[in-house]
Amino acid sequence: xxxxxxxxxxxxxxxxxxxxxxxxxxxxxxxxxxxxxxxxxxxxxxxxxxxxxxxxxxxxxxxxxxxxxxxxxxxxxxxxxxxxxxxxxxxxxxxxxxxxxxxxxxxxxxxxxxxxxxxxxxxxxxxxxxxxxxxxxxxxxxxxxxxxxxxxxxxxxxxxxxxxxxxxxxxxxxxxxxxxxxxxxxxxxxxxxxxxxxxxxxxxxxxxxxxxxxxxxxxxxxxxxxxxxxxxxxxxxxxxxxxxxxxxxxxxxxxxxxxxxxxxxxxxxxxxxxxxxxxxxxxxxxxxxxxxxxxxxxxxxxxxxxxxxxxxxxxxxxxxxxxxxxxxxxxxxxxxxxxxxxxxxxxxxxxxxxxxxxxxxxxxxxxxxxxxxxxxxxxxxxxxxxxxxxxxxxxxxxxxxxxxxxxxxxxxxxxxxxxxxxxxxxxxxxxxxxxxxxxxxxxxxxxxxxxxxxxxxxxxxxxxxxxxxxx
Amino acid sequence: xxxxxxxxxxxxxxxxxxxxxxxxxxxxxxxxxxxxxxxxxxxxxxxxxxxxxxxxxxxxxxxxxxxxxxxxxxxxxxxxxxxxxxxxxxxxxxxxxxxxxxxxxxxxxxxxxxxxxxxxxxxxxxxxxxxxxxxxxxxxxxxxxxxxxxxxxxxxxxxxxxxxxxxxxxxxxxxxxxxxxxxxxxxxxxxxxxxxxxxxxxxxxxxxxxxxxxxxxxxxxxxxxxxxxxxxxxxxxxxxxxxxxxxxxxxxxxxxxxxxxxxxxxxxxxxxxxxxxxxxxxxxxxxxxxxxxxxxxxxxxxxxxxxxxxxxxxxxxxxxxxxxxxxxxxxxxxxxxxxxxxxxxxxxxxxxxxxxxxxxxxxxxxxxxxxxxxxxxxxxxxxxxxxxxxxxxxxxxxxxxxxxxxxxxxxxxxxxxxxxxxxxxxxxxxxxxxxxxxxxxxxxxxxxxxxxxxxxxxxxxxxxxxxxxxx
Numbered sequence: 001x002x003x004x005x006x007x008x009x010x011x012x013x014x015x016x017x018x019x020x021x022x023x024x025x026x027x028x029x030x031x032x033x034x035x036x037x038x039x040x041x042x043x044x045x046x047x048x049x050x051x052x053x054x055x056x057x058x059x060x061x062x063x064x065x066x067x068x069x070x071x072x073x074x075x076x077x078x079x080x081x082x083x084x085x086x087x088x089x090x091x092x093x094x095x096x097x098x099x100x101x102x103x104x105x106x107x108x109x110x111x112x113x114x115x116x117x118x119x120x121x122x123x124x125x126x127x128x129x130x131x132x133x134x135x136x137x138x139x140x141x142x143x144x145x146x147x148x149x150x151x152x153x154x155x156x157x158x159x160x161x162x163x164x165x166x167x168x169x170x171x172x173x174x175x176x177x178x179x180x181x182x183x184x185x186x187x188x189x190x191x192x193x194x195x196x197x198x199x200x201x202x203x204x205x206x207x208x209x210x211x212x213x214x215x216x217x218x219x220x221x222x223x224x225x226x227x228x229x230x231x232x233x234x235x236x237x238x239x240x241x242x243x244x245x246x247x248x249x250x251x252x253x254x255x256x257x258x259x260x261x262x263x264x265x266x267x268x269x270x271x272x273x274x275x276x277x278x279x280x281x282x283x284x285x286x287x288x289x290x291x292x293x294x295x296x297x298x299x300x301x302x303x304x305x306x307x308x309x310x311x312x313x314x315x316x317x318x319x320x321x322x323x324x325x326x327x328x329x330x331x332x333x334x335x336x337x338x339x340x341x342x343x344x345x346x347x348x349x350x351x352x353x354x355x356x357x358x359x360x361x362x363x364x365x366x367x368x369x370x371x372x373x374x375x376x377x378x379x380x381x382x383x384x385x386x387x388x389x390x391x392x393x394x395x396x397x398x399x400x401x402x403x404x405x406x407x408x409x410x411x412x413x414x415x416x417x418x419x420x421x422x423x424x425x426x427x428x429x430x431x432x433x434x435x436x437x438x439x440x441x442x443x444x445x446x447x448x449x450x451x452x453x454x455x456x457x458x459x460x461x462x463x464x465x466x467x468x469x470x471x
Numbered sequence: 472x473x474x475x476x477x478x479x480x481x482x483x484x485x486x487x488x489x490x491x492x493x494x495x496x497x498x499x500x501x502x503x504x505x506x507x508x509x510x511x512x513x514x515x516x517x518x519x520x521x522x523x524x525x526x527x528x529x530x531x532x533x534x535x536x537x538x539x540x541x542x543x544x545x546x547x548x549x550x551x552x553x554x555x556x557x558x559x560x561x562x563x564x565x566x567x568x569x570x571x572x573x574x575x576x577x578x579x580x581x582x583x584x585x586x587x588x589x590x591x592x593x594x595x596x597x598x599x600x601x602x603x604x605x606x607x608x609x610x611x612x613x614x615x616x617x618x619x620x621x622x623x624x625x626x627x628x629x630x631x632x633x634x635x636x637x638x639x640x641x642x643x644x645x646x647x648x649x650x651x652x653x654x655x656x657x658x659x660x661x662x663x664x665x666x667x668x669x670x671x672x673x674x675x676x677x678x679x680x681x682x683x684x685x686x687x688x689x690x691x692x693x694x695x696x697x698x699x700x701x702x703x704x705x706x707x708x709x710x711x712x713x714x715x716x717x718x719x720x721x722x723x724x725x726x727x728x729x730x731x732x733x734x735x736x737x738x739x740x741x742x743x744x745x746x747x748x749x750x751x752x753x754x755x756x757x758x759x760x761x762x763x764x765x766x767x768x769x770x771x772x773x774x775x776x777x778x779x780x781x782x783x784x785x786x787x788x789x790x791x792x793x794x795x796x797x798x799x800x801x802x803x804x805x806x807x808x809x810x811x812x813x814x815x816x817x818x819x820x821x822x823x824x825x826x827x828x829x830x831x832x833x834x835x836x837x838x839x840x841x842x843x844x845x846x847x848x849x850x851x852x853x854x855x856x857x858x859x860x861x862x863x864x865x866x867x868x869x870x871x872x873x874x875x876x877x878x879x880x881x882x883x884x885x886x887x888x889x890x891x892x893x894x895x896x897x898x899x900x901x902x903x904x905x906x907x908x909x910x911x912x913x914x915x916x917x918x919x920x921x922x923x924x925x926x927x928x929x930x931x932x933x934x935x936x937x938x939x940x941x942x
């Protein structure tokens with residue numbers, strides 16, 4: 001996905017819940033997540049032998065089911081701009097044209113991209129799931145993440161789908177079921193009611209967590225937005241898909257849901273640059289059912305939603321198995337956010353910058369090189385005055401007036417700062433609120449909107465997992 | 472540097488010389504290289520402690536000197552398009568404006584980029600070298616490769632430069648002296664006279680190898696072109712600079728030399744994409760002195776020169792310490808070579824494609840993903856009809872009519888083909904004529920010119936060296 005223009009401070013991130021001793025992160029999410037009324041989650045597991053590799057060991061596939069029980073069925077989606085979209089993307093675009101979605105079937109392991117007859121297979125598994133839950137088949141999506149080029153194991157899926165309804169689970173369980181190589185399930189939620197329940201308070205710590213049992217008879221029961229996401233790229237990029245689902249029990253007309261989803265996505269998921277490629281299957285879907293009995297204003301919805309998307313987007317980068325540092329490039333003084341975004345992506349995607357940061361090496365020369373190369377590509381008219389560049393890393397000014405300001409102390413400070421932002425592998429299984437490696441590329445002048453791009457470093461683990469995947 | 476449009480078959484590569492037992496590759500080059508009359512090579516070594524790191528161990532720096540004794544001093548250069556060019560690039564552009572260069576001083580270890588007072592320092596070392604050889608100081612270049620942000624160790628260089636003339640060496644010795652992390656020195660040469668001397672024949676195997684002693688009194692002594700190059704990126708990208716020098720004793724006016732250099736570079740070095748960034752110091756310089764007494768036609772010069780540049784460009788990718796496979800993407804049926812080049816670069820730069828190929832994993836899905844993402848970026852009008860794509864890898868068709876053609880046998884064939892093109896580390900110190908991983912992305916239709924882009928895979932060695940450089 002393309003870069004984004006970050007119009008708001010990133011500090012407005014939602015807080016993470018507090019885990020209890022002995023509890024997995026999935027259990028923490030199941031216990032604490034606010035689930036909008038009228039949404040249910042289900043999961044199952046199956047085995048299959050890919051027809052493309054008859055001699056191989058059986059593969060495991062998760063099925064996950066996100067069910068909207070209404071009363072409304074507003075839906076919106078943002079899908080990949082990759083020119084070879086997978087069958088699930090094609091089907092989603094087709095079904096979203098009506099703006100009504102009652103349920104989403106997600107499968108892992110096989111992306112259903114460029115497989116012979118893939119669109120027809122996607123229709124068949126969606127229809128089977130619709131039948132199992134007695135829904136109109138045109139109002140069910142089939143979303144896939146996994147190996148590109150393989151076909152869905154139709155028989156095995158058709159056999160397992162009818163038992164999905166026996167696999168009710170919480171939001172954490174759903175978030176876990178859609179994971180491929182993510183290290184922990186990712187969910188974020190908020191209440192749209194300022195006087196709404198405390199996410200960690202005892203009043204939310206009951207059996208109403210699955211979101212289906214709450215009493216929806218209040219005139220306005222404090223609508224909730226919940227988002228879950230799985231990661232992009234990084235580890236097993238066969239499964240490189242970024243998927244995010246947002247559900248709310250506020251009443252939101254489809255066109256408004258679509259507008260807000262697009263704006264929120266542009267400012268969150270579209271700011272990521274992990275592998276530099278956009279997957280054939282990336283998708284962000286939002287569903288709204290009005291079960292809270294409350295309408296919500298467009299601005300209010302966006303203000304509540306954005307931090308959830310920001311949090312999930314950051315977690316996607318942070319959680320990649322290959323990520324040690326999260327790199328944050330802030331671009332100031334660019335005449336257009338489009339130019340700034342392209343240049344920022346170029347810097348954050350530079351393998352030389354990524355590897356230096358992985359090695360806790362404050363290699364400022366590589367950043368200058370990547371910036372200069374990015375400008376030569378995207379600023380063809382030479383609008384940017386390079387002599388004005390001021391570069392700041394981790395709060396320390398390192399470049400001004402055409403020359404670096406380097407000495408032993410600066411170098412040591414930058415090294416220490418890089419070490420401090422590296423992920424601790426011991427904590428890989430839970431979210432970490434570590435800082436980013438913050439690189440500010442400032443061309444002082446007119447006061448223009450800052451643009452921020454976020455990416456990951458390039459670690460030996462990335463290499464190992466990506467190169468070893470099938471050999 | 473940007474991609475290139477390859478108008479000629481790559482099979483016209485010049486042959487490598489044959490090494491003798493017990494001989495280093497530098498010695499092989501010194502023994503076999505054709506050196507144009509009137510060009511001399513010199514080298515020295517010095518130690519210094521960088522002022523930016525007073526507490527560190529001393530660093531070693533090579534000085535190399537390329538001397539044109541005339542009678543003519545035609546010169547041309549192509550320099551980086553990076554928007555933060557190093558001081559040597561600025562100085563070269565300035566001095567090339569007159570088209571006369573008598574000598575080039577090359578130093579390793581410090582790139583003299585964005586160092587305070589860097590341009591003045593470059594002038595001072597060039598002047599000192601000019602004085603040592605009694606040349607006009609405006610006709611000497613200072614070319615640097617090494618750490619960005621550090622200043623040249625002026626005192627140590629001024630102390631060593633006067634002894635350069637005692638360090639006469641052969642073409643192999645010069646090629647070795649400009650190396651940073653290259654595994655072997657790179658040189659290629661050819662005779663412009665079809666009846667010229669045999670490169671390996673005994674008539675060339677004498678003391679005239681340094682090119683300064685040959686008798687230049689013949690009316691036309693069979694002019695020669697010799698190129699030497701050092702590698703880009705890959706290993707120690709502080710020293711990521713790609714440098715290439717071509718010298719000829721044909722009589723070539725500066726404007727013609729400039730035209731041919733640009734065309735030859737566009738079709739060779741500009742087709743590389745190694746780290747995806749263009750260094751702040753990349754430079755290709757050509758010198759011609761007419762010492763052979765022969766003029767040469769522009770077409771004849773280009774036809775003889777191109778294979779040398781092609782060979783050196785391929786060697787630069789092949790020889791990167793981090794390169795295991797050379798990836799060759801051939802794009803067919805694109806409406807413009809610019810679109811094809813951008814998309815091809817996007818594919819060859821995709822970390823997902825690079826890591827898969829490093830792992831000998833014929834992960835065709837990643838190639839499709841990278842192609843689809845590249846098209847979404849560069850083919851904004853949607854000119855390319857993706858349904859027409861035919862993808863061929865290693866001569867095997869793997870994708871047609873919107874779906875992959877995958878089975879166990881194809882997979883095994885592709886795996887075997889990838890293994891066969893991987894570099895054997897045992898042979899790292901000498902050039903290897905291994906094949907490339909050839910990916911053809913064909914949109915059959917009008918018969919348009921093919922565009923070829925060459926890049927490297929992404930190996931654990933790349934990671935290790937790039938991340939460990941300063942920590």
